[in-house]
Amino acid sequence: MMIMPKNLDILKKEEQALAPEARIKYFDIVIESGKGATIKDVEGNEYIDLLSSASATNTGHSHPKVVQAIKDQAEKIIQYTPAYFANDKAAKLAERLTELAPISGPVKLAWGTSGSDANDAIIKFARSYTGRQYIVTFTGAYHGSTYGSITASSVSLNMTRKIGPLLPGIVKVPFPDPWKKKDYETNDQYVDRMFEEFMHPFETYLPADEVAAILIEPIQGDGGIVKTPSKFMEKIYQFAKDNGILFAVDEINQGMGRTGKWWSIENFGIEPDLMSVGKSVASGLPLSVVIGRAEIMDSLGAPAHLFTTAGNPVTTASSLATIEVIEEENLLQRSSELGQKSLEFFKQEQKNYPFIGDVRMYGLDGGIDIIDPQTKKPDVEATTKIIYRIFELGAIMISLRGNILRYQPPLVITEEELEKAFEIIHQAFNDYANGKLKAPANSSEIGW
Structure with missing residues (x-):
């Protein structure tokens, strides 16, 4: 697929006004429209979307029900700040989301406009309720770009470079990702070792009673689509409960049906005290939510976490419609079934191509490692060649951590579209295996 001048002309003009930090570069296209699991650029080139706008459009692009809900509400009123007055859509949505939350007992929520501020809210409510200052997060995490959430993150040096000092009281511990496991370790030995590393701060400089x-x-997103080992999750959860520490989960990337369940934490049988929700909660419109046990959510007063446009009528109408689509079209089950089909495809490709390392799939939610077959180390150059070839063949897939294929199609993708995507990916793998691929001219700029 060839990039035509119109894409490049628009990008060149935009570049004069757009700060370089505002976009992680991948492909030189300008998106004009989308429907279901496909998008089109301004030249009319069509692509199968295997990214879902960073998992923000789980119900697909411009779903008719969501579009109609937005239109109907916009004709009534677009905005009147919920910071001062209620609107019926937000009131209905608050009830709906607290019912869906995987938390027992009375549950309440607060509105925001992005996942970033929802994670800021976790920091605020946790500190307020406990009277403690420290927040523990994990390496490889992506929690957002506001000062609180960016401090809690650790997936890119550009999220700390030149902008310090960051928020005090955030302590990072190692995440038990698959690249840390030693060849000689069993899974249990690995979990035990990582839990020892988790405990090290608490034994040396971090008082648990001040956390x-x-x-x-529960499943890291931008860190590589990696599920926390269940036994590790159980250990840190029990440690939190034993020490009066709140257990909070980020469901922004992995929630809203992405893993075949409403929330990724449901894959562990654990109930959080607080959770952050964003991205697909309103099919990509700017809405976020922090949900928690009522007694925690009652610990702050207005305006500790208020925003003029948060929870406005249009975004909450979109969210209500999004929830209906997920339920009516059985998208949780669809994610599980198509995720299994996707796992089988990538596992077969793994047998055929030695440059495919670990394959992780949780519903329609996958991370596929591209490695050097000799050294078994991450192969960033190969990954860039492969995703660019996939793009040329008519699908959108990006990389994470340089060498991980990010696979997150809309949950509404048809089986025909999925099979076409498999054909494209297979051809890209095969072309790379046969030495047919060259690195794009701007390969050094591509990716995280």
């Missing part, structure tokens, strides 16, 4: 919350992505 407000542990914040974790």
Whole structure:
């Protein structure tokens, strides 16, 4: 697929006004429209979307039900700040989301406009409720770009470079990702070792009775689509409970049906005290939510976490419609079934191509490592060649951590579209295996 001048002309003009930090570079396209699991650029080139706008459009692009809900509400009123007055859509949505939350007992929520501020809210509510200052997070995490959430993150040096000092009281501990496991370790030995590393700060400089919350992505998103080992999760959860520490989960990337369940924490049988929700909660419109046990959410008063446009009528109408689509079209089950089909495809490719390392799939939610077959080390150059070839063949897939294929199609993708995507990916793998691929001219700029 060839990039035509119109894409490049628009990008060149935009570049004069757009700060370089505002976009992680991948492909030189300008998106004009989307429907379901496909998008089109301004030249009319069509692509199968295997990214879902960073998992922000789980119900697909411009779903008719969501579009109609937005239109109907916009014709009534677009905005009147919920900071001062209620609107019926937000009131209905608050009830709906607190019912869906995987938390027993009375549950309440607060509105925001992005996942970033939802994680800021976790910090605020946890500190307020416990009277403690410290928040524990994990390496490899991506929690957002506001000062609180960016401090809690550790997936890119550009999230700390030149902008310090960051928020005090955030302590990072190692995440038990698959690249840390030694060849000689069993899974249990690995979990035990990583839990020892988790405990090290508490035994040397971090008093547990001064920690407000542990914040974790049950399945890390931008860190590589990596599920926390269940036994490790159980250990840190029990440690939190034993020490009066709140257990908070980030569901921004992995929630809203992405893993085949409403929330990724449901894959562990654990109930959080607090959770952050964003991205697909309103099919990509700017809405976020922090949800928690009522007694925690009652610990702050207005305006400790208020925003003029948060929870406005249009975004909450979109969210209500999004929830209906997920339920009516059985997208949780669909994610599980198509995720299994995707796992089988990538496992077969793994047998055929030695440059495919670990394959992780949790519903329609996958991370596929590209490695050097000789050294078994991450191969960033190969990954860039492969994703660029996939793009040329008509699909959108990006990389994480340089060498991980990010696979997150809309949950509404048809089986025909999925099979076409498999054909494209297979051809890209095969072209790379046969030495047919060259690195794009701007390969040094591509990716995280």
